[in-house]
Amino acid sequence: MTITNETQFALSAAKEARKERLFARINKADAWFRVLGFSWITPALKIVAGDNVRNNARDIWRMLGVPVLAILIFLFAWASLAPTVQTSLGAIPGPAQVWEQVGSLHDDFVSNKEKEAAFYERQEARNTQLIADGSADRVKIRNYTGSPTYYSQIWTSVQTVFFGFAIGTAIAIPVGIMSGLSPSFNAAMNPIIQIFKPVSPLAWLPIVTMVVSAVYLTNDGMFSKSFLISAITVTLCSLWPTIINTAHGVANIDKDLVNVGKVLKLNTYTKITKLVLPSALPLIFTGMRLSLGVGWMVLIAAEMLAQNPGLGKFVWDEFQNGSSDSLARIMVAVFTIGIIGYILDRAMFALQSIFTFSESR
């Protein structure tokens, strides 16, 4: 009897331990789910693992059910209200029409790909002909010249925003570190930052356009002018949150660390790489995350005006088309812009979390 009890006890202890380990793992994974925006997976896993169903179901409802319900209510309200607003382009499109345009944009993409294939075939035929005629030196491979598809416009926008953001970060972090380290430098930078921070991209754009046109003279360079113009506008507008946060992060390093640095007589370079950067990283990332968000928002406006072939230009062109599908297509772009913005933000948040974790370890 005692033996069975003991075995049972041992068994249940082992089971407990296993369960504990499982929960520990789930909790660890939870951090990642949160970062990626899937925090509702945790309670779902817990139920599967045998945790209290009631509590976890409430969590799932809060984390998954409520947002889904809200989206459904939004869709319903949209679908029922949209047709009541008449514009000169017809009624405001509802979710169904917008979804239809998603399909039609994809069809455009498919037919464009076919045209592209035909283009390369013709080029191939012409080049073979040229070789046969003995003028092989005139053979040339050219890129397809068709209009950009919706997907390629998304890609251009993403490239532009990252390019602008990269330049911005490369400027903002050093400036921020200097501001953080030297109160005098900070006092010097502060008025400039405060004045330029609230400037709209629309105000920068004409200036950037003229400067780029004057400075970047070649037309066969790596970048097209319109690309540079929108990217630099993104830079100018997205610089500020990174500078401010970096400066703040650097200025507020633990005084003990700074003192240790003084005792060890670290040179400036070591001090920055070993002390300043590691402790300021979480705030630097917060700044970068804000910057990328601002950059993405600014980009659309910049593309509209600079005519850089991205999502902003897509919206503008559709607005100019004024066809009965235009509004629905613009709404597709609105959702695309929103979703990509969300993904960018999540990606930066994930990066930020990685560094914050290592910080707390």
Place this chain on the structure above:
Amino acid sequence: MKKTLSLVVAANTMMFAMTSGAQAEYLDVEKDELTFGFIKLTDMAPLAIAYELGYFEDEGLYVTLEPQANWKVLLDRVIDGQLDGAHMLAGQPLAATIGYGTEAHIVTPFSMDLNGNGITVSNEVWDEMKQHIPADTDGKPVHPISAAALKPVVETYADDGRAFNMGMVFPVSTHNYELRYWLAAGGLNPGYYSEGNISGQLDADVLLSVTPPPQMPSTMEAGTIDGYCVGEPWNQQAVFKGIGVPVITDYQIWKNNPEKVFGLSKEFTENNPNTTLALTKALIRAAIWLDENDNANRAEAVEILSRSEYVGADEDVIAASMTGTFEFEEGDVREIPDFNVFFRYNATYPFYSDAIWYLTQMRRWGQISEAKPDSWYHDVAASVYLPETYLIAARMLVNEGLANEADFPWDTDGFKPATDEFIDGVSYDGHTPNAYINSFKIGLKSE
């Protein structure tokens, strides 16, 4: 200098004609990857057609077509080289060359079309205006409608202390001059430009301002303007949306008036003579196709233009004017077979007299601030319009069997015969611009 250049071009072409023999051969183009800009208007059709039917590729040109936000952006991008060439307002190359607005030497070897514009007023204005227009036996308004019918409306506005605003697409646009011509012919002063005033509203009865073509209907709907002059499909769009009524087409203001041109920078044509010829050939072929067999291909052209990468408006809106009819008041559809002419009547030949007409209007309204001698008008026209290049390209097409000998004005001196087919019956002869300028009641004189 110009003569030598065209001789060099001619010599080049001759060499090619010789080496290639009878078989059509690609010109040895200096630059084969080109980007052309356009504004979303039906008269960009030759570009879309040359691209879609492979005429550019036939000439060894790989062209990307890019819609532009407005005429200013388009011109600036041609000047700084982001665009190799573009669909332009006829006044743009002239104004840029004489330094009105952005200064740059822009030239054109190809006129893109005749006619194609209309003047639309808002429903509210139309209701007022209609009372002053005589009706025919069917009760329909008698066309062409003179701006004299608009005059009482403008006067009521003035009595109420409201400004009467109209939109046109660009200070040196055809539309600006056509709208001004129509208003002035009806006794309304559209205002003058001067060196210190580039708004063009000095002494104006009707205030004109710039709005990009595709935004015309929405701007009028918003009440910012009471009417506008613009190319298609934006007049028909107003009828289809029920927000305004077109009152007159430019065909009725000046029968077969020249419209858009294909503009290139002088530098581009000098560095790339063969490319210039090749693209002119492709565009001529596209224009021929558009007018072939009595507009038989127009329906197909409309389908192509309605794609979102070109004009993008609904097919039926574009079809309305492109297929030879024009809807005025809702339901009042009239036949205007020559509303959009792309090739007939030598539409694509760059006539000096067309250039000079635009220059006379620039002087009439003060954009050219001082009087100039007749010879100045001729010189400017000759430095901007390139009929030699056009004729070489045409000759090559004829030799290749792609065009008819009879369709081109081989022996013209570049001047159309004097004409009085204007709404006010004033006669125009391109040889005597100053006499023409002096013949208007409203407008600056040549002195």
